[in-house]
Amino acid sequence: MVFTELILTTGYSTWSDGPTSSGHPFCLGKLVASHLQRFAPRVYQAAVDVKTISGMENDKPALGKLSTHIQETIDLASPSTGSHMHLGNVGIWEVPDPGKSAFWTVERLYTIGDDARTVHTIPPQEQRLFGGTPPCIDAVVDNQVLSPVAIVGEGSLPPAANPGLDEPVTIVEPASETTRGRFRTSAIMVGLCGAIFLAALNQTTVATTIPTISNDLKSASGYAWITAAYFVASGVAGPIWSKFSDIWGRKLILLTAVALYFCFSIICATSQTMQMLIVGRSLQGAAGGALLQVVYATISDIFSMRTRTFYLSLLQMMWAIAGGLGPVVGGVFAQYASWRWVFWINLPISFVIFFLLWAFLDVHNPKTGIVPGLQAVDWYGICSMLAVVVTLLLGLNFGGDLVPWRSPLVICLLVASVLITPVFFLCERKARSPIVPLDIFGAVSNLMALVIGFAHDWAVFSTEFYLPLYFQAVKNASPVKSGLRIVPITCTQAVVGIVAGLIVHKSGRYLELIWVGVTLLALGNGLYINLNVSSSLGAIVAYQLVAATGAGLLFQPPLIALQALVPPRKTAAATSALGLVRNLSISIAIVVGHVVFSQRMDTQRNNLLDHGASENLADSFSGSAAAANVVLISTISDPELKITVQTAFADSLKGVWILCTSMCMHRCARTLEY
Known part of the structure; x- marks a missing residue:
């Protein structure tokens, strides 16, 4: 339980043996119930691990019975005067007179800016302006907003040496x-x-x-x-x-x-x-x-x-x-x-x-x-999501390959995927710690950021997966040469990705990078449609540079956009959701791309027979068998038949490039807000 960004407040509050009647979460239990549902299990264990208070081993810890149900409150007994209760790496401080005070004071406030932490010291005469009820002071814990509680973590900043109200002080690591x-x-x-x-x-x-x-x-x-x-x-x-x-x-x-x-x-x-x-x-x-x-x-x-x-x-x-x-x-x-x-x-x-x-x-x-x-x-959410994805991919992979598309097996798999989808959403709606918080999809801009991430990884990994097949099948390249010819993509993506990160860091602008990235990625994948047997290496590299530049611009900005569009307390969940969407995109893209390629290779069978291919050879280059039998192309002695086979591969791969281009040809970037 390591809490990264912290704000320190100190003050008086009313304590009781259980949850207070106030609408503000004074005690940790109320805090857990209303603000920490996603982190309740680890707070539960951290509280159980409390052994001492302020080093007083003989003093009974100021911790009451913990409810067996996570959403219920943690009851805290009145702490000793000036006690310091440790919860993992976090300390919760309460000042004297428990149960009697009815006001809240704030002496120092630690805030977090873009590049540094700042300490604000509030003059004594203004400290009780927050009297009556606690102020809404937020503490960012693992990018989740807690409000209000006095928190200090390991390595917290020391008290300021009489700085002004907004005077920044030196950060202590x-x-x-x-x-x-x-x-x-x-x-x-x-x-x-x-x-x-x-x-x-x-x-x-x-x-x-x-x-x-x-x-x-x-x-x-x-x-x-x-x-x-x-x-x-x-x-x-x-x-x-x-x-x-x-x-x-x-x-x-x-x-x-x-x-x-x-x-x-x-x-x-x-x-x-x-x-x-x-x-x-x-x-x-x-x-x-x-x-x-x-x-x-x-x-x-x-x-x-x-x-x-x-x-x-x-x-x-x-x-x-x-x-x-x-x-x-x-x-x-x-x-x-x-x-x-x-x-x-x-x-x-x-x-x-x-x-x-x-x-x-x-x-x-x-x-x-x-x-x-x-x-x-969230085991229910994980299992239901896995069921949706696996049944969908198996249905697409089996259809038209192992069994006909109208086969009961394929139909059952695809229907099962559709029927399990609402079960997944129901599980996420009911879960206390959902793997995909549904409220992230509430705003159109959030959804479009996820869609851009989905389309980006679809195009990028389809290219990196199927271009080696193009080089080995169509250009007769060895595995080593096909690997070398992918280097322009991977290196350009990495360099542009780093440059994009620096641009965002210096300027704070990301929307323009998304616009340019989506455009170049769509253009580059559209250029791949022109790839054929006679395509020159220079043209191929030029296409790669265009697509890779667009891809590099889109590695980080969609994440930055999503984090900027959601409240701070949802940043971690949004980041996890985007990562999940991207991984699923890669899986679906590779399987669907293989289905498209295999179906188009099936249509080339008669053409291969017309150009002198034997039945066995034509079968070897039909459907899903084609990709696995690339090595047979080098054994074909008839130059005309060899070119026919290579052309069949190039034409079939056009379907993959068209699919990637269509994934990028959208105007999702325009819907993102500044």
Whole structure:
């Protein structure tokens, strides 16, 4: 339970043995009931963990019985004079005369600006202007607004030396940050950056090896699911891991995730069937969701706002490095060694990361029980969402491939997806801690920010997934060359993404970047429609630069827009919702793109037969089998037939580019407010 941004207030308030009759949440219980429903489970455990008050071990803690129902209040007995009750990293201060005072004073107020914290000292003659009832002073806790309560956390700012009412004072960094040595900080960051690099590398290395994997395992049906399974699991598991890290601490969850990633990589590397590989990729994605979610939360916990931007930029750099190396490394393994090394390479990296985080990461670990922790997770919402997505993807993947579209299996899967959708929304409406808070979708601008994130990841990952197929099938490139030809996209996206972040940081403007980004992304994907057998490398790179520039501009601004459009208390939920939407977008895009490509390849069968292809060869390049049999193109000796096959691949991939372009051709950016 690490609270990042805090405001300190001190004052008098009325205490009782239970909830007060006032409309203001004086006691912690009232605060939990009315403002902390999303954090109630961890507050519950933090309160249970209270052992002493102000170091007085023999004094009975000023904590009454905690209700078994989370939404009920926590009863607090009258505290001792000047007592200081610890709840994890947070202290709640109450001043003398409990039960008698009827006014509230504020001596100092800590506020949080764009770049610094400011201390405002209120003159004594003005301190009781808030008398009668507590003022509505907000404390930002994990981006959730609490009001009103006296809170001070570890490393809080010291009292100001008689500053004026609005005079800023020098920030004092959290104690844990100032006392942490340079070596320890460096070791922690190497571990955290390594975790991001590990997750990012596995997203980029696999794309160039999938044709080789499908051919080696003699399975075309799982072509799209090698990647889709990873992202479905990562998207669904991410919010669960994030919640677990709130409950049981960042370090424990990070170490668990790295260990699981190590084990699941072994499953992927030793897979003998496509089914085993897809299961391994699903498990690997579930562990990868923790690496992506919890690392960013850990950075926010251990570094102040002043230094946090620098360390977050290091994580962005890991994405850039992985994006540049991944496709090439995957191609090298597929061509010169074995595709299994794409997964074996995770083992030494995971081992080093685990050791660094275990030895050097120093963050608070709440002592939360297993049962209260598990009760805090929105299991109904998670299961219903997973059911919606999986039934939809299976129905789309089976239709027209394994079975006809009118097959009862396909119809049942698609209908089930539609029927379960309202169940998911009902679960989220009733949940105390929903993984997707529905009120975020209330405003059109919020919804459009999510739609832009959905369309962005659809186009970006479809391109990174299917362009290697174009290079290997149409341009007869080896896995290594196809990986090298993806580098202009990944590097441009990373560089433009960093530049966009700097522009927003300096100017505070993000809407213009969204407008330009959506336009360039749509234009670039539209240019991909022109790709054919005779397309020059220069033209291909030019198309890539246009699309990648638009994509790079849209990595961060939709998130910034969404955070700016929602109240501070909903920032964390909005961020989680956008991450979930993006992961689901990737999964759906890859499966739907594969369906479109396979259906169009089916229509090319007669044309291949007319140009002299045998029945077996035509079958090898029909439907979903086509993507898995790319390696057969190089064995065709007839030049005319070879060009016909390559043209069939290029024409079929046009459907994917048209789909990506249509996803970007909208005017969602215009609906966003300044």
